[in-house]
Amino acid sequence: MRVIILYVSLLVIASGCSSSKRAGKTDMLKDAPEWVQQTPNTPSYYHGIGMIYKSGVQNYRERARQVALSELAGNISVNISSSSVLNQFEYDHTYSEFFKDEIRMNTQEQLEGFEFVEQWENDQQYWVYYRLSKSTWEEIKKERRDKALRLSKAQLEQANSYTAKGNYVDALNFYICAIEEIRDFLGEDLRISFDNEERSYATSLKTAIINDLQRLKIVFPSSAMEIGPDSKNKNLSFEAAIIDNCERPVSGIPIITRFTWLPGYKIETTSDINGKFKIAIGTIDFRKQSEKIISEINLDKIVSDNTNDILVKRLFETMKPHSYILPIKLTAPAFDIVLNEKNIGQTIINSGLREEIVRLLKQNGFELVSANNKGDYSIIVEANTQKGSERNGLFSAKLNAAVLVKDRSNKTVYNRKVEDISGLGSGFVEAGRDAFRSFISKYRISIYPEIVQNLF
Known part of the structure; x- marks a missing residue:
């Protein structure tokens, strides 16, 4: 019974506290004007109301003003027209939200035309009310938009003049400047007059940029390249060029080149005064029959070198320059095999080592030739077993071997010694054969992968 009484008492106390808080809040605003109680909803205005608790806050009036103007700016909607520059550049939803946030932030920074309406305060709070006429804001925005469009068109005309001279580096710079000028209006349907006809500025601007990029093409010295194993370690490189549709060399264009056999590399x-640039091939894996070299204009670098505006940078991310591909035909190297195998001093022919070497080479697509024909590489193995000990009828043997790989000029390109590989058997010969089996396993697991890695 006491528990029930205590529980009921607590409920009553809690209810009383809650009521006191509500009453206190109501009392605090009992003399407040209507705009404090509820934000005005006048259709012809944007409204912004800011409130700051005064206790311990310096410049609370200015801080309340900033809160009010931030709310006012947030109430100005940001719409994206289907004919806007953004839609022309095929932005995605993520970029759309990023753009809207950027414009809201800019709107707050550049807000003008607003008017102070009223302020109110009590012992604890300071309230301030600002509003902005929608018609006034539209006039301000139109004036800004028209000015931005004029400046952007001037930049576009500069770009076109540089394109006509074959100076694509400066042309692309001015295209970027043209977009920077209208960056706050990228979501709007911007219109221009051309030959007494109204046109979409977004379409004109994007078409000009794309046309310039499409005029540029990368030219390789041949339609395909063939590389053989004799090219290994010769620091192969070649020159490619970038030209325009009039076959004029284009200088100063950044190029990025990738290789299918080197992921991530x-x-x-940058193209030189003659429009040329060098491509160093580097190490190549001859286990495949073909690879590709892929070059393209480094548009990201062009944009980064000409603007720090993240909004403009992200807009250009949707544009992907054409990739130019140079097919590479690889001629697989040919191997010959030379074995000198002895088991307990006796020459042996069929230890299984040759068969394993042949299997591994064919597995990687390498060609095999006889030792008389001499391949691009010679695999030379000398292996011999020696008697070990005998204990309780079980014999042991030790195998020592040397594995060399020489190129066509007889230069040693791989050299490894293997010592003391053990074998056991019912006799020394059987123990030697067991040691050879262990050596073949070692060749497959560690020696052959080392050879391939060292050569290719």
């Missing part, structure tokens, strides 16, 4: 270079 790339070469970044």
Whole structure:
């Protein structure tokens, strides 16, 4: 019974506290004007109301003002027209939200035309009310938009003049400047007059940029390249060029080149005064029959070098320059095999080592030739077993071997010694054969992968 009484008492106390808080809040605002109680809803205005608790806050009036103007700016909607620059550049939803946030932030920073309406305060709070006429804001925005469009068109005309001269580096710079000028209006349907006809500025601007990029093409010295094993370690490189549709060399264009056999690796270079740039091939894996070299204009670098505006940078991310591909035909190297195998001093022919070497080479697509024909590489193995000990009818043997790989000029390109590989058997010969089996396993697991890695 006491528990029930205590529980009921607590409920009553809690209810009383809650009522006191509500009453206190109501009392605090009992003399407040209507705009404090509820934000006005006048259709012809944007409204912004800010409130700051005064206790311990310096400049609370200015802080309340900033809160009010932030709310006012947030009430100005940001719409994206289907004919806007953003839609022309095929932005995605993520970029759309990023753009809207950027414009809201800019709107707050550049807000003007607003008017102070009223302020109110009590012992604890300071309230301030600002509003902005929608018609006034539209006039301000139109004036800004028209000015931005004029400046952007001037930049576009500069870009076109540089394109006509074959100066694509400066042309692309001015295209970027043209977009920077209208960056706050990328979501709007911007219109221009051309030959007494109204046109979409977004379409004109994007078409000009795409046309310039499409005029540029990368030219390789041949339609395909063939590389053989004799090219190994010769620091192969060649020159490619970038030209326009009039066959004029184009200088100063950043190029990025990737290789299908080197994932993640790339070469970044810039075309010289003759429009040429160098591609160093580097190490190549001859276990495949073909590879590709892929070069393209480094548009990301062009944009980054000409603007710090993240909004403009992200807009250009949707544009992907054409990739130019140079097919590479690889001629697989040919191997010959030379074995000198002895088991307890006796020459042996069929230890199984030759068969394993042949299997591994064919598995990787390498060619095999006889030792008389001499391949691109010679695999030379000398292996011999020696008697070990005998204990309780079980014999042991030790195998020592040397594995060499020589190229066509007889230069040693791989050399490894293997010592003391043990074998057991019912006799020394059987123990030697067991040691050879262990050596063949070692060749497959560690020696052959080392050879391939060292050569290719």
